[in-house]
Amino acid sequence: MRTLIYWFRNDLRLADNPAFTQACLNADHLLPVYVHDSKEQETVYGFERQGPHRQAFLRESLDDLRSQLRAQGSDLLEFSGKSAQVLLRLLKDTSAQAIYCEQIEAPEEIEQVRILQQQGADVKEYWQSSMLDPQSLPFELEKMPDVFTAFRQEVEKAQLKFAQPINVPKKIPSLPAALPPGSTLPSRTQAVSHPYLLGGASHARAHLKQYLERRLPDSYKETRNQLIGMDYSSKFSAWLALGCITARDIAAQLNEYENCHGANDGTYWLWFELLWRDYFRFIHFKYGQKLYRASGLTGVPVKPSYAPSFEQWRTGNTGTELVDAGMRELHQSGYLSNRMRQIVASYWIYDMKGDWRAGAAWFESQLIDYDVYSNQGNWLYIAGRGTDPRGGRPFNVAKQTQDHDPKEIYRKLWLSS
Ligand code: FAD
DSSP, X not given: OOEEEEEESSOOOSTTOHHHHHHHHHOSEEEEEEEEEGGGSOOTTSSOSSOHHHHHHHHHHHHHHHHHHHHTTOOOEEEEEOHHHHHHXXXXXXXXXXXXXXXXXXXXXXXXXXXXXXXXXXXXXXXXXXXXXXXXXXXXXXXXXXXXXHHHHHHHHTTOOOOOOOOOOXXXXXXXXXXXXXXXXXOOOSSXXXXXXXXXXXXXXXXXXXXXXXXXXXXXXXXTTOOSXXXXXXXXXXXXXXXXXXXXXXXXXXXXXXXXXXXXXXXXXXHHHHHHHHHHHHHHHHHGXXXXXXXXXXXXXXXXXXXXXXXXXXXXXXXXXXXHHXXXXXXXXXXXXXXXXXXXXXXXXXXXXXXXXXXXXXXXXXXXXXXXXXXXXXXXXXXXXXXXXXXXXXXXXXXXXXXXXXXXXXXXXXXXX
16 A cells, blocks of 8 residues: 655645646555644744735635545645654654655755655655746756846747646545644634735635636736736736646636637736746756855845844835835735835835845745745846846836826825825
């Protein structure tokens, strides 16, 4: 009898989950687990790494996943601690032969797997979080073009759009007869993850369905830089970050939408943004740990942030109204439009001369859609320490205010609350 452990990481879904499907095919008994890793605790900056909005979105997503597993006669066991230690103990307690999981190409997650393997665990990892299959790219990832436009052009020349998503596995193997001790169900956090968004694969699917039914892709290109409301951008990001839905699934449904209603600038631009998401993932295969140095890909040292100014920035008390409104929106809702993310990040780096790593850490704590690749990639990009051919993106706040909030509606909304 072959017992396997399935370790859910940022892939909290059953549909289009090749790693999970493979585990189902290869196991007689399967133990689905999630580990709340202790790395999520406090940062060097003194705040928690996973703030209340993100905790709540994760909680909702795990509950949704558990319901789906239970509906198929399985379950989800949750544990807390250091991932590698917890999993090694589980291997022993259940006499499982291997751990199946998705591959995450970021330093801390690579280290978790390295420790497991070093201790003799058989870990089967599957790369599955991108829209495109890396194997289908017309270049090796180690040699991928540094500049996004060159990357996109090569992808388009090869006529790559998305890898075909796969269905929910037909059958989920039963749980092992004796379940391991120590499984915990953390109490439900009171916070709601977001005023409008609920975590979990079912909510992700429902959201995508209404987004397409309401023909919102058609206007996406014109509205995507707005600051207020649900519909100016897709709001797919939080579900994508935890893997409640895949970019392949979204792209495939967008493709069907184009077949039905016709392609336009809006549908293309949504795909284009999902390609940015892939780009920041693939860049990790090329540069790895170098993306996590203070100097990023440049040799230029960073001056550590000056603490009082960091407090002003992160609490929305810089005195620059647009920036303060953005930082308050982020803290209160766990979300910020792409435009405002660019503005507040640029302000911290260029106007306040802050350390980009502190800014990235605050985003990690606050964003419900925190994604290691996209957060690191975008912060490096704006700081001019990544692959931006222009060497950084300073934004002029006065101009941005004039362009995006001329009637002071956004500032009033968040500064008065
Ligand atoms: P839409 O505009 O509807 O775009 C559709 C999808 O495309 C998004 O859900 C996202 O998956 C992808 N996408 C769009 N823009 C980008 C981009 N610049 N980089 C990578 N993917 C993109 N996004 C995250 O998902 N997690 C993060 O932690 C994150 N941190 C960021 C930090 C900074 C400093 C900046 C400037 C951007 C960051 N982004 C991050 C990218 C982007 O702001 C969000 O993906 C987007 O605002 C989410 O809203 P949406 O789903 O409505 O996006």
